[in-house]
Amino acid sequence: xxxxxxxVELAAxxxxxxxxxxxxxxxxxxxxxxxxxxxxxxxxxxxxxxxNHDPARPKWEGRDRFILSKGHAAPILYSAxxxxxxxxxxxxxxxxxxxxxxxxxxxxxFLPVLEASTGSLGEGLSLAIGMGLGARLDGASWRTYxxxxxxxxxxxxxxxxxMFGAFHKVDNIVGIVDYNRIQLDGFVxxxxxxxPLADKWRGFGWHVIELNGHDIPALQKAFAEAHDTKGQPTxxxxxxxxxxxxxxxxxNPKFHGTAPTPAECSAALAELA
Amino acid sequence: xxxNTKYELKLGAATREAFGQALLELGRSNPAVVALDxxxxxxxxxxxxxxxxxxxxFECGIAEANMxxxxxxxxxxxxxxxxxxxxxxxxxxxxxQLRVTAAHPNVNLKVVGTHSGISIGEDxxxxxxxxxxxxxxxxxxxxxxxxxxAVSMAxxxxxxxxxxxxxFLRAGRVKVPIVYGAGQxxxxxxxxxxxxxxxxxxxxxxxxxxxxxxxxxxLEAESVSARVxxxxxxxxxxxxxxxxxxxxxxxxxxAEEHLADGGLxxxxxxxxxxxxxxxxxxxxxxxxxxxxxxDQLLDKYGLRASNVAAAARRVLGRKR
Numbered sequence: 001x002x003x004x005x006x007x008v009e010l011a012a013x014x015x016x017x018x019x020x021x022x023x024x025x026x027x028x029x030x031x032x033x034x035x036x037x038x039x040x041x042x043x044x045x046x047x048x049x050x051x052n053h054d055p056a057r058p059k060w061e062g063r064d065r066f067i068l069s070k071g072h073a074a075p076i077l078y079s080a081x082x083x084x085x086x087x088x089x090x091x092x093x094x095x096x097x098x099x100x101x102x103x104x105x106x107x108x109x110f111l112p113v114l115e116a117s118t119g120s121l122g123e124g125l126s127l128a129i130g131m132g133l134g135a136r137l138d139g140a141s142w143r144t145y146x147x148x149x150x151x152x153x154x155x156x157x158x159x160x161x162x163m164f165g166a167f168h169k170v171d172n173i174v175g176i177v178d179y180n181r182i183q184l185d186g187f188v189x190x191x192x193x194x195x196p197l198a199d200k201w202r203g204f205g206w207h208v209i210e211l212n213g214h215d216i217p218a219l220q221k222a223f224a225e226a227h228d229t230k231g232q233p234t235x236x237x238x239x240x241x242x243x244x245x246x247x248x249x250x251x252n253p254k255f256h257g258t259a260p261t262p263a264e265c266s267a268a269l270a271e272l273a
Numbered sequence: 274x275x276x277n278t279k280y281e282l283k284l285g286a287a288t289r290e291a292f293g294q295a296l297l298e299l300g301r302s303n304p305a306v307v308a309l310d311x312x313x314x315x316x317x318x319x320x321x322x323x324x325x326x327x328x329x330x331f332e333c334g335i336a337e338a339n340m341x342x343x344x345x346x347x348x349x350x351x352x353x354x355x356x357x358x359x360x361x362x363x364x365x366x367x368x369x370q371l372r373v374t375a376a377h378p379n380v381n382l383k384v385v386g387t388h389s390g391i392s393i394g395e396d397x398x399x400x401x402x403x404x405x406x407x408x409x410x411x412x413x414x415x416x417x418x419x420x421x422x423a424v425s426m427a428x429x430x431x432x433x434x435x436x437x438x439x440x441f442l443r444a445g446r447v448k449v450p451i452v453y454g455a456g457q458x459x460x461x462x463x464x465x466x467x468x469x470x471x472x473x474x475x476x477x478x479x480x481x482x483x484x485x486x487x488x489x490x491x492l493e494a495e496s497v498s499a500r501v502x503x504x505x506x507x508x509x510x511x512x513x514x515x516x517x518x519x520x521x522x523x524x525x526x527x528a529e530e531h532l533a534d535g536g537l538x539x540x541x542x543x544x545x546x547x548x549x550x551x552x553x554x555x556x557x558x559x560x561x562x563x564x565x566x567x568d569q570l571l572d573k574y575g576l577r578a579s580n581v582a583a584a585a586r587r588v589l590g591r592k593r
Contacts, residue, residue, distance in 0.1 A: 061351075108378040115349065117377040120369055126339045127374055130346015130354075133331065137307070137352065157370075160339035168331065 001084045005049050007216040013048055014040045014216075017083060018245045019272045020092060021075035026265035028096040031104070034255040036076035038180040038213070038240040039147060045219040046145055047080045055085040058113045064142050065115045065131050069124020070149030070178060071105040072257070078102045078111075086113045122155025124148065125175055129165050132173040132233075143227070144173045151183030154192045159204065165233040166205025174226045175206070175235045178213060180242035182253045198237050206235040213238025246271055280467075280486050285451035288444040288479075289387040291423035293318020295430035296355055300326045306434060307347055309333055309340050309356040316446075317357040317387045341367035341384065345374035348381040353434055360386025360402030360443060368408055375439045376412040383433050384409075387444040389419075390530035391574055392480060394447070397564040402443075407535025409441035410508045416461055417508040419443040419529075419537075421482035424453040425505055432461050443479065445530075447567045450483040452503070464511040470500030473585050473592075474518035474525045478504050478537055480576075481528040481556070487578035488528075492585055499585060507537050515541055516548035524588040525553045528581045530571075533557035552591035554584035 004010060018040055025031035043066075047053070051064040068077045075095060082089040087101060094100035101111045105119025116127050128146035135142050152158065165173065179197065181188050188194055201208045207229045211218040219238070226234035242256065243249025246268040249260075260268060299306045300322050307329040314320040314332070323330035333340035337358050344356040356363065363386050364371070375382045389402045409417045416436060420426040426444065433440040452467065459465075467482070468489050475485040482503045489499035500522055502514060519525055525545055527538040538555040545551060562574055571577055 116345075117373055120373040122338075123342045123370055123374050126342030126370070127346040127349070130343040130348070131350045132346075133307075133343070134347050134350020134352050137329065138350075157336075157338045157342070160334075160336035161343075164333060164336070164339060164343065167334075 001055050003048055005220065010044055010048055010216050013083065014044045015272055017044060017076060017079045019269055020079045022246065022260060022265055022268045022272070024075050024079070024092050024095040025259045026262060027093045028259060030096060030259050031075060032072040032257050033260060034182065034242040034249060035070060035073040035149060035178065035180065037244045037246060037249065038242050039073050039076050039178045040244065041214045041216055041219060042147060042176055042178065042238055043076050043080050045216055045223070047084055049220060050223045051145065052142065058086055062140065062142050065144040067116045067124045067128050067144065067146040068106055068118055069146050070121070070152050071119030074102070074104065074106050077106060081113060087111060121149065121152040122157040125158055125161035125165070128173045128175070129161055129170050132170045133168070135172055146173065146175050148175055148177045150177055150179045150181060150188050150194060151191070153177065153194065162201065162204040162206065169231050170233050171230050173233050174223065175233065177235065177237050178240050179237055180240045182242040182251070182256055184256050186253050201235045201237070205232060207232050208235050208237060210237045210239065213240035214244055280452065282450035282452070282483050282486065284448050286423040287446060287448050288420055288423060288426040289318050289446060291426035292385060292387070292430055292442065292444050293321045295427040297321040297325060299431065299434050300329065303353065303434065305351065306353045306355065307331065309344050309354060311335055311337050311340050311358045311362065313358050316359070317385065319355070319357050337362050337366040338370045341370040342374045344382045345370070345380050353381060353383065355383045355385055357385040357387065359400060360389040360405045361400060364402060364405040364408045371412060376414055379414045379438055381437055381439070383440045383442065385442045385444060388446045389443045390445060390479065391558065391562040391570045392445055392447050392530060392567040394567040394570060395564050398561040401562055403532045403558050403561065404535065405443060406507055406531050406537065410540065412439070414438055415508065416440045416506065418461065418506050419478040420505050421479060421503050422449055422452045424451060424455065424457065425459055428459040429505060432459060436461055445480060449480045452482055452486070459505065462506045462509045462511060464505065464514045465503045466500065466514070467503055468499065468501040470498040471522055472498045472524070473589055474500040474502060474522045475528060475581060475585065476502045476504050476515070476518070476525060476537070476541055477528040478507060479530050481530055481581070484576065484578045485528050485581050488581035488585065491578060491582045497585065497589065504537055507540065510540050510544055512544045512548065515544040519545050519549040519551045523551050524592045525551060526556065526581060526584045526588055527553065528556035528584070530576055531557055533559055552588050554588040556580050556584050
């Protein structure tokens with residue numbers, strides 16, 4: 001795979017993956033487009049620039065790990081992994097279909113290159129901490145990145161893990177909150193308000209970086225800052241737009257968990273041309 | 274093999290104590306072994322490991338769900354984590370994490386639930402784990418072990434560490450009789466025939482193994498020949514030994530310190546029904562218990578040798 005630090009090239013990859021995932025979800029007739037589109041720059045910046053990994057050696061011990069704790073954004077992860085060469089690009093359109101490696105939510109039994117099975121919200125931060133502790137015990141330099149949903153962090157286990165991560169100084173993990181402000185039943189502020197969210201993470205002892213989650217240079221800078229932050233874990237609070245890149249999906253709670261119609265898919269692809 | 278063996282059944286250590294010592298020994302022999310606890314290390318006895326290996330011990334605070342998922346992450350990073358708490362807390366509070374972070378990906382996580390059953394005594398029913406085997410056995414890929422005494426626990430902790438895949442180990446709070454001599458070999462999935470017998474088979478796990486031996490001795494005085502089997506591995510079940518017992522003795526009693534629903538009894542019944550159907554009786558719990566001394570509770574809730582012997586007499590009456 002070709003990695004790049006060039007923001008223009010990374011943005012082009014984002015666009016190609018957005019096109020792919022909209023088609024995958026349309027073909028599947030179910031799924032969660034909004035949360036994949038909001039997380040696209042975060043996932044692409046990690047896999048195509050920041051993370052140390054090698055598709056030729058998928059289980060290389062020294063690789064950086066990525067956990068998609070918000071497992072319903074599986075399409076952006078699958079399309080990124082396929083683009084890297086970890087799995088079959090041509091099979092992406094079998095998403096959610098019987099026998100597909102691309103299960104509705106990430107499942108290592110069907111796609112062994114995944115680092116974890118996720119989809120039951122709230123569990124990924126703990127898994128990342130476990131992996132971080134393992135690396136630390138081995139004196140290894142690999143790092144673990146975990147992408148959290150904003151609705152997801154209403155789960156109590158996230159805050160159990162947040163306490164643990166700071167208390168045990170697990171500084172080789174990075175949490176990223178895809179703060180798109182929409183969850184299944186509506187806007188986060190109407191379901192279970194999270195604000196003041198940066199203060200909450202700071203209060204739990206994390207190094208917090210707030211940024212625009214679609215700003216690739218800002219993401220690159222934040223991951224570098226996280227790398228240099230010792231003695232405490234880093235939380236990147238990424239302000240994003242649900243459905244980013246497709247005008248009629250942007251900030252529209254309907255597209256948290258509803259597949260586009262074929263006509264909507266065509267309209268989306270025209271915008272993503 | 275142990276024909277006409279007489280069992281002294283002298284009181285030995287609690288199985289949680291044996292677990293704690295065995296974990297400490299494992300820590301010395303295998304640097305990949307790590308331990309997690311949820312503010313109960315002085316009760317689960319991971320405290321021994323924590324003192325010798327502070328860098329490999331992770332205190333999680335009172336947060337069992339987080340502990341189990343961190344354990345799964347450690348396993349994914351190549352460690353052999355033992356995550357311990359009271360069985361009721363680690364199995365009930367963290368069941369979802371056991372399902373998705375441990376069972377789905379089949380990670381090499383060892384979960385140890387101490388203070389199982391009602392014999393914890395005075396702490397009362399909120400602390401008593403009487404559904405843990407039903408929950409653990411429901412998880413595909415999990416190996417589920419409930420040792421009878423300190424000797425078998427010490428050995429089976431080692432077997433659990435050698436086994437690649439998720440394991441649930443069940444331990445008790447109170448001292449229990451020693452069933453085994455030092456030379457006994459233990460293999461996951463292979464039950465142990467403690468007494469030969471031809472009229473009825475008594476199958477048990479945990480502290481009901483010693484009670485079943487006593488029941489068999491009572492029955493012997495009534496000229497009933499009872500086979501006694503320690504089914505220390507509840508899953509995968511030793512179906513061959515069960516089928517042989519059903520065929521050769523024609524009647525089976527299962528005794529356990531667990532709710533009758535979902536415990537070893539229903540699993541043995543499944544195996545008997547599939548291989549050689551014979552009459553069965555079950556000694557187990559049918560409700561939550563209460564505070565009291567362990568002995569009072571085992572008496573009141575019917576988990577004694579006398580209850581096992583009575584069940585054997587019932588099943589003999591139904592034998593064709």
